[in-house]
Amino acid sequence: MSVIVTVIYGSDEKKDWVDLELPTDVPVGELIPIMVEALEEHLQNIQDRFVLEIKNKNSVWEKMDETKALQNYGVMDGFYLRIQRKPLEEEKHDDLAEQLGLIEKEEIKGILETWKTDG
Structure with a gap:
């Protein structure tokens, strides 16, 4: 329709x-x-x-x-x-989301764990 x-x-x-x-x-x-x-x-x-x-x-x-x-x-x-x-700020958010979408979940977990233990 x-x-x-x-x-x-x-x-x-x-x-x-x-x-x-x-x-x-x-x-x-x-x-x-x-x-x-x-x-x-x-x-x-x-x-x-x-x-x-x-x-x-x-x-x-x-x-x-x-x-x-x-x-x-x-x-x-x-x-x-x-x-x-x-809006420009929305484009930046979309770009970040798109880039994060290219990273595997396990890789993100590893990055966060490293950051968590370094801080």
Whole structure:
């Protein structure tokens, strides 16, 4: 199933909005690169990392969990979503998490044990 949503990709001016048809059962983390590619002519530095946001019940934009799909948020036709560049501190966190993901658990345990006994 898919929905047609309005994606805000800049300021709240009408020229910075576009309607896209998106699948509801694909994780947000997989949708973001597709959306960035679709908005390539409008976005600068598409090599940057992006996040997708939805307005919560208090009308405040909040980041969507990249492991969840639009259907998990109850997104329906006509919803507004916002794509934003990922904040620098969040990128640093993601980079660290990615690097840690490359290290085996046993290696991490060994490093922590060494650190624990050295201190």
